[in-house]
Amino acid sequence: MAAKANWKGFLKIGEVSCPVALYTAASASERIAFHTVNRATGNRVQRQFVDGETGRPVDRDDQVKGYExxxxxxxxxxxxxxxxALPDSDKTLSVTAFIACGDIDDVYFDRPYYLAPVDRHADEAFALIREGMRAKKVVALAQTVLFRRVRTVLIRAHEAGLIATTLNFDYEVRSAVQAFEDIAAVKIGDEMLDLAKHIIATKQGAFKPEEFDDRYEAALADLVKAKLEGKALPARPRAAPPKTTDLMAALRESAGFGAKAAAKKPMAPARRKAG
Known part of the structure; x- marks a missing residue:
């Protein structure tokens, strides 16, 4: 079954335009979902809006948006x-600028969408835009009305298509100052830094999303299965308490240098090349 488009319009760069469609790239629809049920009857509970002061139900016709x-x-x-007040949409994703791939902080990233041509007639223009961006190692900033709001979108080449990521507005991104202001300035010794670099080097790898499990989702599935089959509920494994040790000992242990080995022969600092 073909994917259902969330939005259709035109990707426009100068006088070059290409009919495109946006498709959901990340979705939570596969997660286990629960309904609220009346324990006594087994029937679903319906939500009802009531007046906050009188407690009486409010008909839909009497409900209105209010800004406090x-x-x-x-x-x-x-x-x-x-x-x-909603902005008019001309269904045009207009590119305003091209920037280097690393020029935007990913704290501004909101939601990713796949961007693809809508038909075979659009393939040539789409491929030209995609390969031009790939050759210049740039991403595009564009604006359009998406889901009733004017949104800025970051567009980048991805395999045979493009990925369009909606961006958070500047006022939505909180400053890191308050979160980081109490972090102390710490001087890290050479031996500690060498151990840390050694540990990082031994754990070098690649991002493989299929290897990351949603343990909460799996636990919910096991719970539902056990209830259906009338079996005992699965027991939650107890996590072992962390060892209380100093940072240097923990680094040496992580790097494969146990306390005994460290006592016999401390790890020498990494040699520096003569320059």
Whole structure:
């Protein structure tokens, strides 16, 4: 079955345009989902909006959007007023600039989508844009109306197609200052740094997403299966408490230099090439 497009429009660079479609690249739809059920009857529970003060149900026609300007004081916005404020969409993904691949901090990355031509007539223009970006080692910044909002999108070449990643707005990305302001300035000794580099070198590898398991999802699946089969619920394995040791001992242990070996012969610093 062909993938269902989330959006269709035109990718436009100058006077070159190409009909394209966006497809979901990451989805949580395969995760186990639960419904809220009445324990006594086994029936699903329905959500109902009630007045926060009176507790009485509020009909859909009486529900309205409200922006709180003070405690309990709201500016009310009708549905047609909100709809009128939405930006018009011309279904055009207009490239505004090309930047180097590493010029954007990935803290701005929001959601990835696959970007592909909509038909065979678009293949040549699409391939030209993709290979031009790949040859120049650049990514494109573009803007369009997606899902009722003007969004900035980062477009990059990926295999036979393109990946379009929506970007967070600047006001949505929090400054790292408050998170990092209490980190102390620490001077790391040469031996510690050499041990750390040795450990990193021994654990060098490649990113293989298929090897990462969602243990919570697997545990939920086991739980549901056990309930269906009337078996005892699986026991959660107890995690071993971490060893209390100093940082140097932990580094030596991780690097394969046990306490006895370290006591006999301390690890020599890495040799530096004569320059």
């Amino acid at each position: 300007v003070g405690r309990g004081d709201y500016v009310m916005l009708e549905a047609d007023e909100v709809a009128a």
